[in-house]
Amino acid sequence: MVHSEAAAAADVLVAGAGPVGLTAAAELRRRGISCRIVDRLPARLPYAKAVGIQPRTLEIWDRMGFVRAALEAAVPMRGQLAYMNGVEQFRLDLVLPPEVPYRFAALPQYETERIIEEFLEGFGTRVERGTELVSFVQDADAVTCRLTTPGGEEEVRTRFLVGCDGAHSTVRKGLGLAFEGGAFPEEYMLADVEVDWDLPYGYGVRAMHRDDRGAVDDLLVCIPLPGDRRYRVSMLVPPELSTAPPQGGDAVAHGLEGGRVPELGHVQAVLDRLSPQPTRASALRWSSVFRISHRLVDRYGEGRVFVAGDAAHIHPPTGAQGMNTGIQDAWNLAWKLALTLEGA
Ligand SMILES: Cc1cc2nc3c(=O)[nH]c(=O)nc-3n(C[C@H](O)[C@H](O)[C@H](O)COP(=O)(O)OP(=O)(O)OC[C@H]3O[C@@H](n4cnc5c(N)ncnc54)[C@H](O)[C@@H]3O)c2cc1C
Known part of the structure; x- marks a missing residue:
């Protein structure tokens, strides 16, 4: 020692x-x-x-002295486009009062x-x-x-x-x-990919499907990343990648889990079902499965x-x-x- x-x-x-x-x-x-x-x-x-970076975090980084470096590396988050069963529900523009010095950003x-x-x-x-x-x-x-x-x-x-x-x-x-x-029962996957749609730059995309009883049974959330039409896409895991929650340990089921690595084909299948425009995913940089609590x-x-x-x-x-x-x-x-x- x-x-x-x-x-x-x-x-x-x-x-x-x-x-x-x-x-x-x-x-x-x-x-x-x-x-x-x-x-x-x-x-x-x-x-x-x-x-997603909140305006308050950017204010703190300003006080600390590195907000400029962060903003240069980030994508401005302009808003969100939401779809249900293929139909646009709303377009949310993230407009803040003028006295708020920073906007939302994606980094x-x-x-x-x-x-x-x-x-x-x-x-x-x-x-x-x-x-x-x-x-x-x-x-x-x-x-x-x-x-x-x-x-x-x-x-x-x-x-x-x-x-x-x-x-x-x-x-x-x-x-x-x-x-x-507690833990949410759903199991998700996420990936960092490029797409070729022409949706407006800087908007998150949330597309869902409801079944006949009104329950959400399919989900796609895309957050813009720096790069040309690069997004972090999150979705429910398909049955072939799903496993039971980990047993033992500290019982906190949260965050990325190793072992199963979603491939481009898994991402493309969800885009084919839910993307508001036909699009092809490419240039997969990394992917993972995750749970949330x-x-x-x-x-x-x-x-x-x-x-x-x-x-x-x-x-x-x-x-x-x-x-x-x-x-x-x-x-x-x-x-x-x-x-x-x-x-x-
Ligand atoms: C899919 C997903 C999307 C998310 N999106 C967002 C988002 O858009 N915005 C947002 O605000 N949050 C988001 N989060 C949450 C965010 O990632 C976490 O809140 C954040 O990582 C927490 O940071 P942390 O430093 O507390 O912990 P961590 O990032 O988990 O870092 C903890 C560090 O501690 C180290 N460590 C652990 N134990 C020890 C030890 N005993 N000794 C020494 N080192 C140790 C680990 O190696 C690790 O590097 C998301 C999370 C997930 C899973």
Whole structure:
């Protein structure tokens, strides 16, 4: 076991370098607070889970100092086109009052993470990858955290621990927080593809089918991505890719699942049934199956240990709440921790 000297200098340890952990670390470093950020994965994931960026998130990025980089990489989200059984239901234009400084934007999560990580590196802080928070204990003055790193085990004493370690959070479980809620029964798939329709640029497309009893039995949601007619398309999984929910573990069925990889043919079959215009999908960049749940902690922390983002609350993707509210948690917590550490 290594007792890290460098760790002694870090006032805050952030566990998890998704968009929420990166935001917490970046805001702390921007305010001059010493901080380490660790992630158990060896590299950033290439997936566009969160794409929809809320105006409030852009306001926060403006305050932090990297909104320009984000807007340059993003697609402006102009609105949504909605169809039911092939008939247009409405065209929603996302018009906001003039006093709101930013509009909605679409930015794939891997780009959001890249931009925040590069901003963080500008303060000399790098994500320590392949490094997992395994356990922690706190006393009146500090939190003692046990990490596994590529070089072996390490014990770190830090003034505060922030758990941004996602839906299956080690920090949440270590604090014994309740995570009430449930899982939606449906199983979905998503893919990053190009299409050749001529629907207006910057609009999301939602197409559904209702059966004779009025129940929705087919679904297609397309969110624009940077690129020429590139979209993240989400849909119900076909029976041949469907499996029973995972058993055991922490019973939180949420997020992307490995094992089954939808192919272009699976996506094309749904487009053939639901696309408002005949279209051909191509250039599949990645695809996955996912499940969704809704859960919320009973408290956001205890003593010197906090949770933020998916570690604290998980949502359906509709409405783009998960990452956006998580970033807002992390920013809010980070400036308060910074003031506390400065003795304000
Ligand atoms: C299909 C889909 C679409 C979505 N669309 C949107 C959207 O449009 N807008 C939106 O706002 N949200 C959306 N979301 C939700 C969004 O992706 C999540 O809310 C967001 O990823 C949460 O970020 P996070 O940093 O809290 O957690 P995560 O992104 O899960 O990151 C947690 C990190 O912690 C690391 N980690 C875990 N345990 C440990 C440990 N013990 N030690 C060290 N590291 C650890 C993991 O490796 C991971 O990198 C969507 C989700 C899905 C599945």
